[in-house]
Structures are given as C-alpha cells and as structure tokens.
Amino acid sequence: MLRLDDVHAHYGMIHALRGVSLEVKKGQIVCLIGANGAGKSSTLMAVSGLLRPNAGRIVFEGDDLAEVPSHAIVERGISQVPEGRRIFSKLTVLENLEMGAYTRTGEDSIRQDLDWVFGLFPILAERRFQMGGTLSGGEQQMLAIGRALMARPRLLLMDEPSLGLAPKFVETIFEVIRQINTRGTAILLVEQNAHMALSIASRGYVMEAGRIVLEDDATSLMVNKDVQKAYLGG
Amino acid sequence: MPTPRLSITLIQRPFPRIVLTSLWFGLLSLPLMMELKAPFFGLERPLLVSAGVAMAGLMRLAVSQRGGPGAERVQRMVGSIGGAVRHLTEQIDRRVIYVVAVASAVVIPLSLNRYHIDILTQVGIYVTLALGLNIVVGLAGLLDLGYVAFYAVGAYTYGLLSTRVGLSFWEVLPLGALLAAIFGILLGIPVLRLRGDYLAIVTLGFGEMIRITLNNWDSVTRGPNGILGIARPRLLGFTFSSPIDYYYLILVIVLLTIFVVDRLNQSRIGRAWTAMRDDEVAAEAMGINLMKAKLLAFGLGATWAGLAGVFFAAKMTFISPESFTFFESVIILCMVVLGGMGSVLGVILGASMLVILPEMMRQFALYRMLIFGGAMVVMMVLRPQGLIASSRRGIALGPKDRQGSASAAVTSPQKMG
Numbered sequence: 001m002l003r004l005d006d007v008h009a010h011y012g013m014i015h016a017l018r019g020v021s022l023e024v025k026k027g028q029i030v031c032l033i034g035a036n037g038a039g040k041s042s043t044l045m046a047v048s049g050l051l052r053p054n055a056g057r058i059v060f061e062g063d064d065l066a067e068v069p070s071h072a073i074v075e076r077g078i079s080q081v082p083e084g085r086r087i088f089s090k091l092t093v094l095e096n097l098e099m100g101a102y103t104r105t106g107e108d109s110i111r112q113d114l115d116w117v118f119g120l121f122p123i124l125a126e127r128r129f130q131m132g133g134t135l136s137g138g139e140q141q142m143l144a145i146g147r148a149l150m151a152r153p154r155l156l157l158m159d160e161p162s163l164g165l166a167p168k169f170v171e172t173i174f175e176v177i178r179q180i181n182t183r184g185t186a187i188l189l190v191e192q193n194a195h196m197a198l199s200i201a202s203r204g205y206v207m208e209a210g211r212i213v214l215e216d217d218a219t220s221l222m223v224n225k226d227v228q229k230a231y232l233g234g
Numbered sequence: 235m236p237t238p239r240l241s242i243t244l245i246q247r248p249f250p251r252i253v254l255t256s257l258w259f260g261l262l263s264l265p266l267m268m269e270l271k272a273p274f275f276g277l278e279r280p281l282l283v284s285a286g287v288a289m290a291g292l293m294r295l296a297v298s299q300r301g302g303p304g305a306e307r308v309q310r311m312v313g314s315i316g317g318a319v320r321h322l323t324e325q326i327d328r329r330v331i332y333v334v335a336v337a338s339a340v341v342i343p344l345s346l347n348r349y350h351i352d353i354l355t356q357v358g359i360y361v362t363l364a365l366g367l368n369i370v371v372g373l374a375g376l377l378d379l380g381y382v383a384f385y386a387v388g389a390y391t392y393g394l395l396s397t398r399v400g401l402s403f404w405e406v407l408p409l410g411a412l413l414a415a416i417f418g419i420l421l422g423i424p425v426l427r428l429r430g431d432y433l434a435i436v437t438l439g440f441g442e443m444i445r446i447t448l449n450n451w452d453s454v455t456r457g458p459n460g461i462l463g464i465a466r467p468r469l470l471g472f473t474f475s476s477p478i479d480y481y482y483l484i485l486v487i488v489l490l491t492i493f494v495v496d497r498l499n500q501s502r503i504g505r506a507w508t509a510m511r512d513d514e515v516a517a518e519a520m521g522i523n524l525m526k527a528k529l530l531a532f533g534l535g536a537t538w539a540g541l542a543g544v545f546f547a548a549k550m551t552f553i554s555p556e557s558f559t560f561f562e563s564v565i566i567l568c569m570v571v572l573g574g575m576g577s578v579l580g581v582i583l584g585a586s587m588l589v590i591l592p593e594m595m596r597q598f599a600l601y602r603m604l605i606f607g608g609a610m611v612v613m614m615v616l617r618p619q620g621l622i623a624s625s626r627r628g629i630a631l632g633p634k635d636r637q638g639s640a641s642a643a644v645t646s647p648q649k650m651g
C-alpha cells in the first residue's frame with residue numbers, strides 16, 4: 001500500500017532522512033520506533049507531502065507521491081495525527097472535526113463518521129461547541145485523532161498519540177487504535193511507548209539518525225536484545 | 235490596586251519598540267516629505283507617518299496578543315457593553331434583529347439633516363471597506379497594510395471608464411469589483427510565502443506603489459489634479475444627487491457585503507481560513523490548499539474595496555490620489571482590530587465609531603488625532619480582542635439548537651474511564 005524507497009530529506013542544511021525504506025501493507029499496523037531526533041516525525045511529514053524528499057521514492061497504492069501536493073495526498077486517503085496535536089485552537093471541537101473532512105463531499109457519510117468519532121470519544125461530543133484551545137491535553141489528543149479519522153483515511157499516520165497521557169488513557173488510545181484498524185484502516189504508528197506499540201503492530205521498524213537500522217515482525221522485535229535494551233527498558 | 239500593575243506588564247517590551255520604529259520611519263520619510271517653505275518646515279507630514287506606523291505597530295501588537303495576558307477584570311468591565319450586545323443578540327431571534335436593524339437604517343436618516351446623512355454614508359463606505367479587510371486580516375490572518383490600493387482601483391476604474399469611455403455606474407460597479415479582485419490576487423501571488431512583518435511591509439509598499447502611480451501617470455490619471463466630472467449614477471431615468479440617494483445606495487451595498495461576508499465567515503472556506511491562521515502546517519495536513527485559500531482571501535477581500543471605490547467616485551464625482559494614502563489603510567485596519575477581528579458585528583461597530591467619533595471631535599481640530607490615537611491605545615491595552623470577540627461554532631454539521639444537541643450527545647454512556 002505504502003512504500004518508501006531510500007528516501008532522503010533535508011531541513012535546510014540538516015540531513016534529517018538518510019535513506020529510509022519501509023513498507024505498510026493493506027490493513028496492517030506498522031510501528032516506527034527510535035530515539036529522539038531519529039527522524040520518525042520527518043518520515044511521516046514526508047509521506048504527507050509536508051517535507052519534500054530530495055531523493056528516493058514514496059509510492060502509495062502504485063502512485064509516486066513526489067509531484068502530488070499535500071492537499072491532494074489527503075484526498076488520496078492518507079491523513080495524519082501530527083506530533084504535538086496541532087489542533088485548531090480558534091475553532092470549536094465540531095469545526096475541528098469538520099476540518100478533518102475538508103476534502104470530502106457527501107454530507108451523509110461525513111455525518112456517519114462524525115457519529116462514529118463521537119462514539120469513540122464521547123467526551124468530544126459533550127464538548128462539541130468548546131474552542132479547541134480550551135480542551136485539556138488528553139482531550140486535544142482525542143480531537144487530533146478524531147480529526148484525522150474524519151478524512152476517512154485508508155492509511156492513518158499517527159505521531160506519538162499517547163504522548164503526555166495518563167496511563168489509563170494510554171490504554172484507551174491503544175484500544176481505539178485497534179478499533180480503527182479493525183475497520184480496515186492501515187496505520188503507521190510512531191511511538192515512544194515501544195512496548196505497547198509493538199504489542200498491537202504486526203511489523204516494526206527501528207530508526208536511528210535518519211536511517212532504518214532494523215526491521216522485523218513486531219513479535220520478533222519485542223524479544224530482540226538490542227531493541228529490549230534501547231527501547232523496552234530491559 | 236491591580237489596574238496599573240497589569241497595564242505595565244502588558245506594555246513593557248513591545249511598546250518602546252513601537253515608539254522607536256515609528257520615530258525611525260518618520261525620520262526616514264523626512265527627505266521625501268519635508269518642505270522647507272511650508273510652516274513648521276513641513277514636519278507635520280513625517281509626524282503623520284510616525285503616527286501611522288505607531289498605530290500599525292499597535293495593531294500588530296493587538297493581532298499577536300489577541301486575548302492577551304491577565305487584565306481580566308478591567309477587560310470584563312470594558313467588554314461588558316460588547317458582551318451585553320452579544321448576549322442580547324443570542325437571546326432574541328436573529329431574524330428579528332436583522333429586520334429591526336435594517337428598518338431603522340432605512341427610516342432614521344429620513345429625519346436627519348444633510349450633514350448627518352453624509353456622515354452615515356461615510357460610515358457605510360468604511361463598513362464595506364472594513365468588512366472586506368476583515369476577510370484578509372480577521373479571517374485569513376494576513377496583515378495587509380496596503381488595502382487602500384484596492385479602494386483606489388475601484389474609484390479610478392469608475393473615474394476613468396466614466397469620463398473616457400462613458401460607461402455607466404451600474405456597468406462599472408461589477409467591473410471595479412472584479413478589477414480590484416484581480417489586483418488583490420496579483421498582490422497575493424508574490425507575498426504568498428511571507429508572514430507577519432514582511433507581509434505587512436510588502437503590502438504597505440504595494441499600496442504606496444499604486445498611489446504613486448496614480449500620482450505620476452499624468453496622461454491617464456491627470457496626476458495629483460485628479461479626475462473631475464465623474465458621472466452620477468442613474469436608475470430608470472432617476473439621477474442620484476442628494477445625500478439621501480447616496481445613503482440608500484451605500485446601504486444596499488453594505489447589506490450585500492454583510493450578507494456575503496457573514497456567509498463566508500461560516501462557510502467551509504471561512505473555517506479553512508481560521509484553521510490556516512491557527513496553524514498553517516496542520517491546515518495543510520487537513521488537505522487545505524494554502525495557496526488557493528490565501529489568494530481567495532486577498533481576492534475576496536479586495537472585491538469590497540473595489541465596490542466601495544466605485545461608489546466613492548460616483549458620490550464625490552471627483553477623485554485624486556490624496557484620498558488613498560497609507561493613513562487610510564491604517565484607519566481601516568484600526569476599524570477591524572478595534573471592532574474585533576473576525577466578528578462582523580464588531581467590525582461594523584468599529585467602523586461606525588472611527589468615522590463618527592473624529593467627526594464629533596471636530597472642534598478640537600488640532601488635538602483630534604492625538605485624542606483619537608490615545609483612545610486607540612487605551613482600547614488596545616484594555617480589550618485586545620476588540621469590542622466584540624468573534625464567536626464560532628460548527629454550522630455545516632451542527633444542529634441548529636446548541637443546547638439541545640449538546641445534551642443529546644451526552645446521553646451515550648461514559649466510555650472513557
């Protein structure tokens with residue numbers, strides 16, 4: 001479904017991605033772990049077209065995304081829960097969700113998804129007329145996820161969805177991720193919480209200094225000595 | 235005594251910067267504007283530039299500090315008027331308010347003298363201008379200091395096409411709006427990548443460029459002499475001539491503007507603009523075409539200035555570059571910021587105040603601008619979000635009844651621990 005082939009990308013002089021290759025198959029949860037600054041967020045940004053690679057290919061469902069503007073990438077079925085939530089603080093919860101469906105038409109199906117999101121996160125329904133900026137951190141995280149879902153993506157990019165959440169909430173979020181996945185949505189998940197991420201993923205990639213240094217089935221990664229040492233605290 | 239403390243913390247750093255910048259600009263304009271023969275060596279014009287820049291700086295401060303720190307008690311006191319108006323409008327059925335407002339706008343001027351009607355017409359022009367600029371600044375968050383250029387485009391379109399080609403007011407009205415929109419987009423293209431300060435400077439330059447062109451292109455615009463003898467609008471054999479005729483004409487334009495701008499505000503693109511103002515990257519990630527959204531804001535904003543310009547030319551029957559100075563841009567921006575960026579009602583209120591108050595203070599002649607500027611400063615310190623803060627909610631998917639739907643949504647059981 002999604003394939004990255006030796007992708008390189010720069011921020012000015014900074015060479016953030018130094019040859020990233022990875023693949024997400026239909027309906028899979030794939031997780032991407034790595035130290036701070038390894039280039040995980042940059043990888044997701046490159047897929048969304050917000051960071052343009054200067055070498056390598058990003059192929060989604062057979063099409064090269066190099067020339068596709070970022071707004072058209074959303075239309076093709078890729079949406080993102082960005083790092084740090086980045087919800088629209090001056091829009092209401094409802095409007096934030098509507099923004100998620102910005103490229104879609106067909107009010108009925110949008111309304112259906114809205115109900116579905118409200119089902120996943122009932123607190124959002126309660127707060128639907130509250131300004132996004134006044135939500136608590138956890139609520140904002142839920143809103144960011146809901147907003148990305150409103151695009152009805154076939155591939156969902158999630159950048160540290162559990163960041164800053166209470167342990168109980170983290171479990172809820174992972175439960176939701178599994179639910180989203182059972183609807184057939186493929187997920188590329190970036191997580192610091194490697195243990196939980198690997199437990200729901202089928203495949204995992206480990207990133208270091210802009211490169212993929214390890215890739216394997218999630219279950220194998222979990223017992224891998226190096227991974228345990230570096231990311232699983234054992 | 236909490237009051238003095240909070241205003242000092244608010245002013246502290248940006249304030250000296252604004253003062254210095256404005257003096258600097260005044261100094262820079264000295265060689266351009268000083269005239270040794272004029273009284274006071276023509277120093278009043280550089281001072282005016284300084285004042286304008288200072289105001290622009292304050293506006294910027296207000297834009298960046300919207301909803302600023304602390305100051306809540308004082309703000310609440312000052313804001314109680316705006317709050318009361320808002321509360322009232324939320325209680326009563328909107329349609330009733332609209333009918334009453336329109337009816338009084340139609341009836342009240344019948345009892346006023348020509349001078350007052352002229353002022354109201356002036357208010358109408360500035361409401362149209364301010365609502366247009368509000369699209370660019372208030373909704374899309376693009377600081378445009380050259381907005382008056384589009385007003386000039388509208389006015390000169392009618393001025394030239396009326397005197398040279400003989401086109402009628404009604405033919406030029408849409409043409410002027412269209413041409414202004416095209417200029418808006420033309421300005422938009424090169425400044426798409428600019429933000430904040432840079433955008434402000436480039437748009438300022440653009441505004442001046444248009445004015446200077448009008449001033450110097452003698453063969454077409456007659457330069458500083460302006461264009462005389464512009465035809466008055468005619469409709470079915472009736473010629474608009476008295477102030478009240480023009481008043482009703484601008485009233486129609488204002489109502490059209492309010493209607494469209496309000497629609498835009500609550501539409502998909504209105505939401506996209508607000509999202510873009512909040513976070514460009516996130517907006518882009520939602521699938522908003524930033525380039526299109528910005529150009530649309532510049533174009534749709536300029537349209538209203540074009541309309542207002544055509545009307546202005548038709549009303550004055552004489553136009554010259556003098557009516558389209560940078561100071562005019564600043565005043566319009568003040569109206570938007572003072573009234574409350576993004577709020578249609580607020581912008582209308584802001585425009586009305588900034589036309590009527592200086593008019594009322596006419597007897598203070600010399601000190602008028604000083605009082606005016608002082609009032610603006612006080613206002614911005616006490617209520618940075620403007621008289622009436624903009625309010626938003628989901629419209630497209632949101633049920634009409636706020637309370638009802640919110641409580642209906644709560645009925646689903648608490649799933650989230």
Ligand SMILES: Nc1ncnc2c1ncn2[C@@H]1O[C@H](COP(=O)(O)OP(=O)(O)OP(=O)(O)O)[C@@H](O)[C@H]1O
Pocket residue numbers: 011014016034035036037038039040041042043083
């Ligand atoms: N906008 C930017 N401008 C310049 N450099 C950037 C920018 N964003 C990221 N970088 C740099 O690119 C590298 C990769 O950053 P990235 O955000 O992709 O890391 P990450 O793996 O997501 O880290 P974290 O786990 O801390 O979120 C870092 O060295 C970072 O400093």
Ligand SMILES: [Mg+2]
Pocket residue numbers: 040041042083159
């Ligand atoms: Mg990151």
